[in-house]
Amino acid sequence: MSDIYYQLRISARAKHARITIKPSHQIEVVLPLGMPKSEADKLVGQQKQWIERTLVRMREQRPIQRRVFPEYIALPAIAERIQVVYVEKQKKAVLWNSEISQLSICNICNDKTCRDEAPVSELLRGWLKVYAKERLPDLLKRVASDMQVDYRAVSVRLQKARWGSCSMQGNISLNAKLLLLPPQVVRYVLVHELSHLKHMNHSAAFWQYVAQFEPDYRKRRTELRQLSMALPTWVYR
Numbered sequence: 001m002s003d004i005y006y007q008l009r010i011s012a013r014a015k016h017a018r019i020t021i022k023p024s025h026q027i028e029v030v031l032p033l034g035m036p037k038s039e040a041d042k043l044v045g046q047q048k049q050w051i052e053r054t055l056v057r058m059r060e061q062r063p064i065q066r067r068v069f070p071e072y073i074a075l076p077a078i079a080e081r082i083q084v085v086y087v088e089k090q091k092k093a094v095l096w097n098s099e100i101s102q103l104s105i106c107n108i109c110n111d112k113t114c115r116d117e118a119p120v121s122e123l124l125r126g127w128l129k130v131y132a133k134e135r136l137p138d139l140l141k142r143v144a145s146d147m148q149v150d151y152r153a154v155s156v157r158l159q160k161a162r163w164g165s166c167s168m169q170g171n172i173s174l175n176a177k178l179l180l181l182p183p184q185v186v187r188y189v190l191v192h193e194l195s196h197l198k199h200m201n202h203s204a205a206f207w208q209y210v211a212q213f214e215p216d217y218r219k220r221r222t223e224l225r226q227l228s229m230a231l232p233t234w235v236y237r
């Protein structure tokens, strides 16, 4: 089994198995209808070096795409897709319409060529943090109840590298960027932090405890590492 995380697509039109890497850095394997799924793992295993080289190259090229603003923000964690519109004038810099899942950003100067990148990505990050504060606590509550553990409080921050933390006092801190990850990976992070309520370390006993609730934790950890490097550009400072 390869440790590269990919999406599998079965295509009636495809004649051969192939791998593509999307601009979002998502790896997709396309298999012709009827080909056994094990072929996908095999192909990814064979092409591992090429995949890694390509991802490195794409990451190095990221600065070129820095001025691109998203038209949509995908939040796989909660299965939502947010439309982003850029307007010349409005009451506040960011207007959030939850009824139609639309985010309206004021970019002051409507001339696309002189739109200032820093403020817009900052506005998007600010909104993400506010929205994550609204949505992440419920996800945590649900997982904690599955695991039958109690935490004291939860806070949501927008951190660079940490996905979450758990204090000695039982306070859980979560990264707002979790909303951008697929639900199974978010669940792993939540299980991980909640498991620290029982084991304040990363001992064998800790991982055993994690495995009770997330038997695939190794795979999730790999996915998390890969996806961390493939987040939309506006997320980074």
Ligand SMILES: [Zn+2]
Binding pocket: 192, 196, 201, 202
């Ligand atoms: Zn930990």
